[in-house]
Amino acid sequence: MGRRVPRIVRAAATPILIGDPPLLNVLGVHQPYTPRCIVEIETDDGAVGVGETYGDAEYLALATSLADAVVGTPVTALNGLFDLAYEAGGFADDAAPEFDPAGLRGRRTPSKLVRSVVSAFEIASLDALGTVLGLPVHALLGGKVRDRVDYSAYLFYRWAEHPVADAPSDDWGAALDPEGVVAQARRFASEYGFGSFKLKGGVFSPDEEIAAIKALAKEFPDHPLRLDPNGGWTVDTSVHVATELDGTLEYLEDPTPGVEAMAEVRRRTGALLATNMIVTSFEEIPAAFAADAVQVVLSDHHYWGGLHATRELAAHCRTYGVALSMHSNTHLGISLAAMTHVASVVPELRYACDTHRPWQTEDVITTPHVFRDGAVEVPDTPGLGVELDRDALAALHERWRRLDVRGRDDVAAMRVKYPEWTQPPLPRW
Template sequence: MKIVDLKTRCVAIPLNAQLRHNTGVHPGYFLRTILELVTDEGIIGLGEVGGGDQRGALQKLKPRIIGLDPFHLETIKLKVLRSIYYLSNARLYAAIEMACLDIQGKMLNRPLSDLLGGSVRQEMPMIGYLFWRYDRPGGGDDASAEDLADYCVELHETLGVNAMKLKAGVEKPSEEARVLELCRKRLGDEFGLRIDPNGVWSVPTAVQIGRRLEDLNLEYFEDPSWGLQGNAAVRSQVRIPVATNMYPARFDDLAPAIRMGAVDIVLTDIHYWEGPKGVKDLAAICNTFNLGIAMHSGAEFGIELAAMLHTASTIPTMTFAGDAHYHYLTDDIIEGGLMQYKNGCIKVPSGAGLGVTLDEDKMKFYEKYYEEKGDYYARFHQDPRRPEWYPIVGGI
């Protein structure tokens, strides 16, 4: 079996609100690049990657993988990821690996999870991800901690989720701390609480807010301050486990992070950690050093969510509910539409490979939608309500 073609398409799907974060706003839609790897036996593997329009970047890699066997992932990784350091891109490789594993599963008629050691669970609990929103369903913007606490209760009641994470670093730190205090009061002591300012807070601010939140028994404090040094400084002064999706977010930084005592929990991400097999490598290292493991969300659509669910289902120590932006999407590009939450969980897809299939009508519709809306990553770090605003790391 050989790879004979690589096809790429960009799609965008509307959200039910604009989502604010500390470097800008997702302006009412997410966009993803969809990859199709075609083999000489007619099997097509699906991949997905975010970060804006990646079609050109992936097409540059096409000559490097045409003619290769999709089972030979080590060779593909060497040719795609390890070639030249300034062209190395784990996210692009991860999309290719995802598609190769989809091909392998379809060839063998086994789910992707079987290629990673087999599932130890058939569904994954998910969180209710809280963002400060513009243009909420029904109108208006989130303006206070009460608004976000109300939304958290709504997600608990409608999706059945039993944990939340606040995307912080947007409003005043004291007001964001109040969101978690209200959620604890309204949802009880067993409801999981997390906060993630994405490293924008200064160490003094992160320590002050962390100490204020200690009695709430948070599951973790994610990237409280900038860099390995910032996380380590906060961790040494606050009695809340420190988690990260930023520092470290690649194997090069993992050993320094462990030596520095910068982190307690690492959030796995298929794209940052070099594909599903890379995530398994990460899990083995975390187990060696007794680090916790959770699952990061990168605003994925159904292809990548399927890969995330398959991968997470094979990691026994991944006991935290997974992150997901998914409940903000109004539709999906896979047949059957959006995956469904049941009792706060999403089932691991069944069937060969990823277990999902593209809906070509929706692909065409959302390709056109993308062409109308454009790549907001190309004009990133904007806030439509504050045109002169820009982020300042450590400015709070």
């Protein structure tokens, strides 16, 4: 007789608001608080698993419905989660895609919403299953091929403070020019040991951002550098930047919006182009790869649909000779644990992964991860290797109840300081 498969007896999707610094990007600035959704499932043998995903209203609504729908299903029924989510959400995958400005995640489609929500349930299930079996999540994915996962420092132009009272604050200070960016990089290198840097661009004129990258290259000649203006530049501007920074960048991320424009930049410069905006779902792969519009895909297990789906993405990339790196958005330790497990099992993920985590001062796990030499150790303890901090979860949920922030809106946050600010067109420069 085989082992009995545990069934899910309880599932919950809890919205929280986490403090976020005033980080600038092409659309505007991060709000003081950003929503995340924490998923918990419990099995009939008492195992508990946790997952984390975007917490904007439409994600939360689907997560809440899916939490009801998974009760009674086997904790191993991961392949069935997608159909269950479509059913629970009551929609079909036929809506016309549009650009999703929230989080700069490329196109918004029902299937991407489903995948983003399913990812948290898949991870919570793997966490619970790992606990039941006494195995780490990476073992359930076929086993780690590395013991540590390298992360890249995520540099942002930023203000010292949010322009509102009672907002969360930190001691990083402003970074609004090359000196500020280099000072930020120095602190990331000394406190976390990061060995590579990505600068979020699209904030100032391209020449100012070129100057910032050159200043970084001068100060850190051995650190790979990346620049990401989130599609903020025209093809000609992208060609100018790529030419100026030829030999300086590890890769150039989403310089310009759309497959054709990216392909033209590639043709005209030969620059290595990465994306988390034009290839964000399986449907977008054929056209982008055929046009040679992208040479590095930034995986993001949230919107690709979880850890198994990330491995499927890796197989596509391997087949077409496209490299893999990893995207991040404002997140906490549950997501970082999931990122670390999946990055440990994908042999071709050789670039340091992005993470926003050092910018967050709060978490919902009892022992937040430590970055040593820019890396996180892959845990061998059962499940994800994290423990939910229920008091912290309750406090951040209480904040969600108290404050009326139900989505990420960098444009609205910018308008607080600059009332005339409107959503910038992409490309902007």
